[in-house]
Amino acid sequence: MCELPEAYTSAANDFRSDTFTTPTPEMVQAALQASIGDAVYNEDVDTLKLEQRVAQLAGKEAGLFCVSGTLSNQIALRCHLFQPPYSILCDYRAHVYTHEAAGLAILSQAMVVPVIPSNGNYMTLQDIKRHYIPEDGDIHGAPTKVLSLENTLHGIVYPLEELVRIKAWCMENGIKLHCDGARIWNAVAESGVPMKQFGEIFDSISICLSKSLGAPMGSILVGDFKFIKKCNHFRKQQGGGIRQSGMMCKMASVAVEGDWKQKLQRSHRMAHDLAKFCQSHNIPLESPADTNFVFLDLQKSKMNPDILVKKGLKYHVKLMGGRVSMHYQISDESLERVKVAILETFEHAQQHPFDSEGPTKIYRSESTEIDIEGNAIGEIQTYKY
Numbered sequence: 001m002c003e004l005p006e007a008y009t010s011a012a013n014d015f016r017s018d019t020f021t022t023p024t025p026e027m028v029q030a031a032l033q034a035s036i037g038d039a040v041y042n043e044d045v046d047t048l049k050l051e052q053r054v055a056q057l058a059g060k061e062a063g064l065f066c067v068s069g070t071l072s073n074q075i076a077l078r079c080h081l082f083q084p085p086y087s088i089l090c091d092y093r094a095h096v097y098t099h100e101a102a103g104l105a106i107l108s109q110a111m112v113v114p115v116i117p118s119n120g121n122y123m124t125l126q127d128i129k130r131h132y133i134p135e136d137g138d139i140h141g142a143p144t145k146v147l148s149l150e151n152t153l154h155g156i157v158y159p160l161e162e163l164v165r166i167k168a169w170c171m172e173n174g175i176k177l178h179c180d181g182a183r184i185w186n187a188v189a190e191s192g193v194p195m196k197q198f199g200e201i202f203d204s205i206s207i208c209l210s211k212s213l214g215a216p217m218g219s220i221l222v223g224d225f226k227f228i229k230k231c232n233h234f235r236k237q238q239g240g241g242i243r244q245s246g247m248m249c250k251m252a253s254v255a256v257e258g259d260w261k262q263k264l265q266r267s268h269r270m271a272h273d274l275a276k277f278c279q280s281h282n283i284p285l286e287s288p289a290d291t292n293f294v295f296l297d298l299q300k301s302k303m304n305p306d307i308l309v310k311k312g313l314k315y316h317v318k319l320m321g322g323r324v325s326m327h328y329q330i331s332d333e334s335l336e337r338v339k340v341a342i343l344e345t346f347e348h349a350q351q352h353p354f355d356s357e358g359p360t361k362i363y364r365s366e367s368t369e370i371d372i373e374g375n376a377i378g379e380i381q382t383y384k385y
């Protein structure tokens, strides 16, 4: 048996992702009072309460608790699709396309049309019109039936006026609109646009609880009654019908009812501070730091992600590539230390420019290759997000 990793105790210095946020003592206390019904039979009160509450926030008829954002995205997209051949259009960086293990091909048997936005940041209606596949009887094509947008994507807040334009066009063309809202709380906190307004635009939204909100796990998928009822069917099929989910939902409700907006705005200020620091040292960024992510442009800066990870370890901060993720549990001291790690990596790159030939990825595969004594084999394999 190989050795277990050290127990994880704090995300205060963890810039790898906001998925590392840890449950608070308040959440754990709340879990002790949670309902204990069987959620598959719709008998768990705290699960039902959370589903209804988040649906209400989004102005939707119903919600469905899913154990992960991946599950809620995949069953939502499957539910919007009926008669193949069909396709889903999304940004080439979309999580549903790049990080959900080809779920769209397997569960939905859908073709994906990944689009590189012409403005480099978010797809416009013009981009969509240029790449969608019309339902025009041409037997060569797989007509576009769903448009899956992410808000935020790469930390970028989707401009509301663009979403309104896209929505109108989707309605004219019988195309469903799904939102991967893993960080929709960040979009709300930064833009001031209420969740309900996004609910008016999207037919379905996957609202993550486990990212910047800090709940231990899960997402709430919201939509109309009929849609959510069918999603529940697919959730069961995919093994997502879990039993006493009250404890998890009670913990998540502590976050939903708490001061998440202020917490997220603080993490955005930290990201803006880091972005300013990078710009003041001519360290190029890949995307605007609208919310909680700072994307270092490793290609332009010639920075080596492995060196970045090791500089992080030297300054006791955790990194895994070019995406630097803020969240409300990051400490002010860690932010100062990550600046030094980034600057030293950039200075190293001036003498030792690094050209990554391989695919851009996010996960650091450190120690996934370990020997029987539990020692990491080979160098840290680190990729740009």
Ligand SMILES: Cc1ncc(COP(=O)(O)O)c(C=O)c1O
Residues within 6 Å of the ligand: 019, 067, 068, 069, 070, 071, 073, 095, 096, 150, 180, 182, 183, 208, 210, 218
């Ligand atoms: C944009 C985005 N969508 C969906 C997911 C999937 O969420 P989960 O990890 O809970 O499956 C993630 C990552 O966690 C994400 O970053």
Ligand SMILES: C[C@@H](O)[C@H](N)C(=O)O
Residues within 6 Å of the ligand: 016, 017, 018, 019, 099, 362
């Ligand atoms: C990589 C992705 O799956 C994860 N959601 C993250 O943002 O860290």
